[in-house]
Amino acid sequence: MSVFSRAARSQASASVAAALLALAAVAIVVIAGGYDLGHAATAMWTGSAGSAYSLFSGTLLRATPLIIVGLAIAVAFQAGVLNIGADGQLLAGAAATIATGLAMAAAPGWISIPLELLAGILAGAAWAAIAAVLKRRFGVLEVISTLMLNYVALFAVGILIYGPLQEPTHVYPETAPLAVSARLPVIIAGQRLHVGFVLAIALAVGIWWFMRSTAAGFRVRVAGAGAAAAASAGRVNVERVVFRSFLASGALAGLGGAVQVTGVTYKLFENFSPGYGYTAIAVALLARLNPLAVIVAGIFFGALEAGGAGMQRDAGVPSGFVFVIEALVILGVLAVDRARAVAASRAEPLGEEAVA
Amino acid sequence: MTDPAFALSLRDVAKRFGKSVALDGARFDVRAGTLHALLGENGAGKTTLMRIAFGMLRADGGTVASNGTARQWRSSADAIAAGIGMVHQHFLLVPAMTVAENVALGAGGPIGRFDPAVAAARVTTIGVETGLVLEPQARAADLPVGAQQRLEIVKALARNAKILILDEPTAVLTPAESRELYAWLRGFVARGNTVVLITHKVREALAIADDVTVLRRGKTVLSRATAGLDEAAVIAAMVGTLSDDVTHLAIGTHATGAAVLSLDRVSVIDDRGVSRLRDVSLDIHAGEIVGIAGIEGSGQRELVRVLAGRLAPSVGTARIPSHVGFVPEDRLRDALIPAMSLVENLALKEAGSARGVMNWSGIELRARDVVRDYDVRTGSVDLSAASLSGGNQQKFVLGRELDASPDALVVENPVRGLDIRAAAHVAGALRAARAAGVAVAVYSSDLDEVLSLADRMLVCFDGRVAVTRVEADAVSRALVGLT
Numbered sequence: 001m002s003v004f005s006r007a008a009r010s011q012a013s014a015s016v017a018a019a020l021l022a023l024a025a026v027a028i029v030v031i032a033g034g035y036d037l038g039h040a041a042t043a044m045w046t047g048s049a050g051s052a053y054s055l056f057s058g059t060l061l062r063a064t065p066l067i068i069v070g071l072a073i074a075v076a077f078q079a080g081v082l083n084i085g086a087d088g089q090l091l092a093g094a095a096a097t098i099a100t101g102l103a104m105a106a107a108p109g110w111i112s113i114p115l116e117l118l119a120g121i122l123a124g125a126a127w128a129a130i131a132a133v134l135k136r137r138f139g140v141l142e143v144i145s146t147l148m149l150n151y152v153a154l155f156a157v158g159i160l161i162y163g164p165l166q167e168p169t170h171v172y173p174e175t176a177p178l179a180v181s182a183r184l185p186v187i188i189a190g191q192r193l194h195v196g197f198v199l200a201i202a203l204a205v206g207i208w209w210f211m212r213s214t215a216a217g218f219r220v221r222v223a224g225a226g227a228a229a230a231a232s233a234g235r236v237n238v239e240r241v242v243f244r245s246f247l248a249s250g251a252l253a254g255l256g257g258a259v260q261v262t263g264v265t266y267k268l269f270e271n272f273s274p275g276y277g278y279t280a281i282a283v284a285l286l287a288r289l290n291p292l293a294v295i296v297a298g299i300f301f302g303a304l305e306a307g308g309a310g311m312q313r314d315a316g317v318p319s320g321f322v323f324v325i326e327a328l329v330i331l332g333v334l335a336v337d338r339a340r341a342v343a344a345s346r347a348e349p350l351g352e353e354a355v356a
Numbered sequence: 357m358t359d360p361a362f363a364l365s366l367r368d369v370a371k372r373f374g375k376s377v378a379l380d381g382a383r384f385d386v387r388a389g390t391l392h393a394l395l396g397e398n399g400a401g402k403t404t405l406m407r408i409a410f411g412m413l414r415a416d417g418g419t420v421a422s423n424g425t426a427r428q429w430r431s432s433a434d435a436i437a438a439g440i441g442m443v444h445q446h447f448l449l450v451p452a453m454t455v456a457e458n459v460a461l462g463a464g465g466p467i468g469r470f471d472p473a474v475a476a477a478r479v480t481t482i483g484v485e486t487g488l489v490l491e492p493q494a495r496a497a498d499l500p501v502g503a504q505q506r507l508e509i510v511k512a513l514a515r516n517a518k519i520l521i522l523d524e525p526t527a528v529l530t531p532a533e534s535r536e537l538y539a540w541l542r543g544f545v546a547r548g549n550t551v552v553l554i555t556h557k558v559r560e561a562l563a564i565a566d567d568v569t570v571l572r573r574g575k576t577v578l579s580r581a582t583a584g585l586d587e588a589a590v591i592a593a594m595v596g597t598l599s600d601d602v603t604h605l606a607i608g609t610h611a612t613g614a615a616v617l618s619l620d621r622v623s624v625i626d627d628r629g630v631s632r633l634r635d636v637s638l639d640i641h642a643g644e645i646v647g648i649a650g651i652e653g654s655g656q657r658e659l660v661r662v663l664a665g666r667l668a669p670s671v672g673t674a675r676i677p678s679h680v681g682f683v684p685e686d687r688l689r690d691a692l693i694p695a696m697s698l699v700e701n702l703a704l705k706e707a708g709s710a711r712g713v714m715n716w717s718g719i720e721l722r723a724r725d726v727v728r729d730y731d732v733r734t735g736s737v738d739l740s741a742a743s744l745s746g747g748n749q750q751k752f753v754l755g756r757e758l759d760a761s762p763d764a765l766v767v768e769n770p771v772r773g774l775d776i777r778a779a780a781h782v783a784g785a786l787r788a789a790r791a792a793g794v795a796v797a798v799y800s801s802d803l804d805e806v807l808s809l810a811d812r813m814l815v816c817f818d819g820r821v822a823v824t825r826v827e828a829d830a831v832s833r834a835l836v837g838l839t
Contacts, residue, residue, distance in 0.1 A: 234707030
């Protein structure tokens, strides 16, 4: 549609520039660290896209939770809600999912799997609701409350896996695994990629359409982009829109946790999340909060993580460099934005009339 | 040459911010040892002029002199060194620090050295000498507003200010605190110091000041001693009826239709419990333009919002049709979303009521119509609202609000910051709306503007509304509560 294409094109080019800048910066650091750049790059390629296995069971598998949680961040940020707590919401979702799945071990998959995902969605929304109510009732900044709730969720998971949800032998700090029937099916035989990836793509397309085409999605965007104008000129109930968007963001993050449990880990343990909620912020920012671009950005980060593992294995370059790239991408996006804002403020406004 | 009898003397001062002219050859002379009130409506350039005097802003043209010496301030540090202090409307205190620390902050002394005992003693000494008593160890954040203001003054005095500039000091004070402040300022002047008081409260200024200067649209329009000066003359200078550019005084002969906007015994009480509108009853009819006037804080802001259906009365009933166009004063905050395209900004009007799927192609066509019909200069309706000039933003907002024939239109300061052609275009659009049978209410802080448009005048004073003829004299008297 023509309405957004001009802005979308220029934002896409800026995001690509930011990503390339970040990769170039990492190349410099790799060289400075005394590693063979060619060797490292080859290993990265092999690990992320060099084979069907690395693509489907590496890159796309890793991209799945990043896309879903990236959508959670995009929805929140579009509404002007700085939800830093996707990691906690994801853990809440994962815990509810595993509890539901273990309780329904005997049920057929077409019953247990939807209920598991639903439990994850509701738990994520409920976890976000704590911060959303604090914001609406008492004006508590969500940046602080959601960040703190991440730690609460982290330690609550600890209590669960050493307590009520610990596996039957009480030896390992983890839950029992889900029954095979309660797991998400894989898409391609012999690969690890599961239907959660298809769900992620469908969600991205659906949210993109919702934000672009529906009145409710437009309300989310105006509430985030200009709350005062939305309330005065548009008579939008901004508080309500923001509150609901906050819950929707939590629901998506919770679903991310549910998909990861039912599709990849099949159980809950400490360090279940390697910081999906934080990486998802980089994904959403790189995608400029555009749900379709979240797919691309999620796959880019999935490839970086899969490739980073390969780089460490084959070229001896620490995979920590991947996290450097993630951080640099965020800085790159912010720097490009700032540069464009400065350039825009220097440009003369169009069509000013001469004073007669 | 400059006259040493003037504590401050600013001549021919010009200042632009981008395309808007803040000061246009303003002149301001303050006799040493006097209390001088600087008056003007919002946006007249008072604060800008005093920030130039205090070295916070650099003038584009003109001269600044203090105590007979021409000055080129590099920053406000130079002005402070020359004995000038300024108390800003929004206090510049560090809330978490104590009174003594706030006073010591930036008050000189070797870098890195801070002696709490010395700082506290300084506060106590100033308290004894001037009567501005403060507890040195109290946290700034814990002080009541009046005491915070005292602290701001003490900060200036600690740097040996002999010329004190206060920007709207009584805006945040209770009447009792205001009286106390004024009494102290008189005493400060009696000890040989000089005070500049920026205010828009005419009655208070005339009661306390030795001299007044009135700014309007960046120009000095009145400067003289207060003795023998009457309130109506000052108001007239502020709102512009002394100027001779009033060419058109429409008389309320326009045929009008049914009442569209009706207020019945409406009162508005704000969050702090202050009555903003008191027992207002009025009707605005189809096919008339009603002008609204009021010195700032008289209730006109609330009246405008009640009429636009954006503010519910605390008491009484307001009968407002659902389709009311509203052009608020702060268009970039309340009317437009700068980062969004014109198409999206057009859709913004229906954002709250729209259901289902947005008809973007239809909205885009309407946006093109508005851009064409209201002469909005833009390369494309896909461009952001921020890319338009102020005048084109205003034309777009007006066009949007008049799109799909509203029953009523309420506009606030419609031509502020606009150049002559854009202003004429806006005025033409308002008259066209009247001709089309829309009930139009226009508030402007510039009386000439409303007088040239209105069929009838509503004048706010102290939360009450009087109806007057469209004549400068009648309105000026009503502005200060005379009937």
